[in-house]
Amino acid sequence: xxxxxxxxxxxxxxxxxxxxxxxxxxxxxxxxxxxxxxxxxxxxxxxxxxxxxxxxxxxxxxxxxxxxxxxxxxxxxxxxxxxxxxxxxxxxxxxxxxxxxxxxxxxxxxxxxxxxxxxxxxxxxxxxxxxxxxxxxxxxxxxxxxxxxxxxxxxxxxxxxxxxxxxxxxxxxxxxxxxxxxxxxxxxxxxxxxxxxxxxxxxxxxxxxxxxxxxxxxxxxxxx
Amino acid sequence: xxxxxxxxxxxxxxxxxxxxxxxxxxxxxxxxxxxxxxxxxxxxxxxxxxxxxxxxxxxxxxxxxxxxxxxxxxxxxxxxxxxxxxxxxxxxxxxxxxxxxxxxxxxxxxxxxxxxxxxxxxxxxxxxxxxxxxxxxxxxxxxxxxxxxxxxxxxxxxxxxxxxxxxxxxxxxxxxxxxxxxxxxxxxxxxxxxxxxxxxxxxxxxxxxxxxxxxxxxxxxxxx
DNA sequence: TTGTCAACTGTCAGTGGCTGACACTAACGT
DNA sequence: ACGTTAGTGTCAGCCACTGACAGTTGACAA
Numbered sequence: 001x002x003x004x005x006x007x008x009x010x011x012x013x014x015x016x017x018x019x020x021x022x023x024x025x026x027x028x029x030x031x032x033x034x035x036x037x038x039x040x041x042x043x044x045x046x047x048x049x050x051x052x053x054x055x056x057x058x059x060x061x062x063x064x065x066x067x068x069x070x071x072x073x074x075x076x077x078x079x080x081x082x083x084x085x086x087x088x089x090x091x092x093x094x095x096x097x098x099x100x101x102x103x104x105x106x107x108x109x110x111x112x113x114x115x116x117x118x119x120x121x122x123x124x125x126x127x128x129x130x131x132x133x134x135x136x137x138x139x140x141x142x143x144x145x146x147x148x149x150x151x152x153x154x155x156x157x158x159x160x161x162x163x164x165x166x167x168x169x170x171x172x173x174x175x176x177x178x179x180x181x182x183x184x185x186x187x188x189x190x191x192x193x194x195x196x197x198x199x200x201x202x203x204x205x206x207x208x209x210x211x212x213x214x215x216x217x218x219x220x221x222x223x224x
Numbered sequence: 225x226x227x228x229x230x231x232x233x234x235x236x237x238x239x240x241x242x243x244x245x246x247x248x249x250x251x252x253x254x255x256x257x258x259x260x261x262x263x264x265x266x267x268x269x270x271x272x273x274x275x276x277x278x279x280x281x282x283x284x285x286x287x288x289x290x291x292x293x294x295x296x297x298x299x300x301x302x303x304x305x306x307x308x309x310x311x312x313x314x315x316x317x318x319x320x321x322x323x324x325x326x327x328x329x330x331x332x333x334x335x336x337x338x339x340x341x342x343x344x345x346x347x348x349x350x351x352x353x354x355x356x357x358x359x360x361x362x363x364x365x366x367x368x369x370x371x372x373x374x375x376x377x378x379x380x381x382x383x384x385x386x387x388x389x390x391x392x393x394x395x396x397x398x399x400x401x402x403x404x405x406x407x408x409x410x411x412x413x414x415x416x417x418x419x420x421x422x423x424x425x426x427x428x429x430x431x432x433x434x435x436x437x438x439x440x441x442x443x444x445x446x447x448x
Numbered sequence: 449t450t451g452t453c454a455a456c457t458g459t460c461a462g463t464g465g466c467t468g469a470c471a472c473t474a475a476c477g478t
Numbered sequence: 479a480c481g482t483t484a485g486t487g488t489c490a491g492c493c494a495c496t497g498a499c500a501g502t503t504g505a506c507a508a
Contacts, residue, residue: 012475040464051487137357236504275458
């Protein structure tokens with residue numbers, strides 16, 4: 001009765017969560033202030049007062065720590081996408097998934113890391129060659145997963161029908177460009193990014209909004 | 225008079241070339257047979273009988289060795305592209321650059337590394353996560369460079385006119401997909417790759433072949 | 449030819465990311 | 479209250495990579 005909901009989750013698990021969060025916060029803080037490569041694992045673990053070994057029990061690598069929040073956001077997006085009703089077109093589904101992910105993400109995020117730190121981390125990734133490489137690979141993997149999801153929704157096969165991959169590629173392409181421009185700009189706020197994303201996606205809409213339940217390849221094309 | 229054309233290039237330079245080539249050949253051979261991560265620098269340098277330090281004097285990193293041949297091919301392509309006459313359309317120029325690069329590359333390549341080893345290396349890169357990441361980043365950088373080149377040819381600005389980047393992206397996209405499919409296929413010969421590339425690029429042609437000297441976006445484009 | 453200079457290489461010592469093994473402590477279930 | 483087990487620290491070590499210094503060997507001029 002000394003604690004609120006602490007009994008639902010054990011003390012052990014709570015401690016774990018605390019050290020992980022601390023490691024993550026300190027890591028991102030150091031990365032974004034002194035640079036990724038300039039920061040050693042020892043600096044991080046010294047600040048949190050745990051052993052280096054503990055760091056690697058939570059994060060498989062230094063990189064993984066840098067991408068931990070990004071990973072979280074991406075998973076929220078995937079969850080949202082899976083939850084979209086089947087009536088929505090692929091584009092609507094992806095777009096709405098982004099919208100609804102924004103909300104659930106920002107609160108789940110804030111519990112671990114201030115949003116502002118997440119923003120700085122994103123900028124760090126885009127400006128650190130080693131991290132750019134990893135980011136591109138991760139994006140490619142995410143695209144593949146999303147394409148598969150979209151294809152399933154529409155009852156298509158990713159390997160025979162090019163439309164899922166193409167749609168996803170252009171969608172994430174827009175997202176990526178948005179992030180880049182936002183990074184270059186002055187206003188690094190969440191709202192600015194949200195608004196910018198909406199505006200850019202609006203341009204993409206019409207091109208992808210058609211109905212997909214009818215074939216389109218080669219000869220069996222209709223005069224849509 | 226004991227040597228043919230050895231006097232044109234000093235003994236020193238020749239030795240350098242030899243050790244570099246040896247390091248590269250052994251490195252790629254080991255990478256492709258036992259895997260990239262399973263191969264240590266010591267294994268390579270032991271086989272060539274030089275110190276580990278020497279390896280890092282020739283290659284800034286282990287990765288750089290893995291991409292040395294790819295780098296060479298890309299540079300040949302860029303050279304070919306720069307040499308294309310101004311009359312050619314962007315697409316023609318890129319396509320012809322690829323064609324003419326094939327020849328100059330294969331002979332320059334063979335002097336250092338057997339073509340077959342290059343092929344295996346490419347497959348290795350595509351199947352090693354750490355190298356995939358680097359490859360994607362390198363490709364992005366190459367695309368940027370090519371887009372800049374194309375824009376210059378056409379007297380455009382990459383930042384205001386989206387067409388150069390779009391064209392390059394689709395072009396390299398086709399090239400990339402071709403490489404992937406070729407990698408999955410049975411026939412891993414150069415000819416197969418060449419032919420496949422031609423066939424795929426043929427599909428892309430019409431969409432990009434238009435004249436670019438006339439404006440198409442916004443209003444403030446100049447007619448020259 | 450010889451001697452000086454510069455380039456190339458090896459050795460050594462050290463840093464930082466990362467891992468396996470083992471022992472210890474503390475939360476957990478009974 | 480007590481055995482179990484998850485989480486942690488310590489230690490020893492591998493591997494990629496770097497700086498500093500010294501030795502060797504082509505290059506080039508006197």
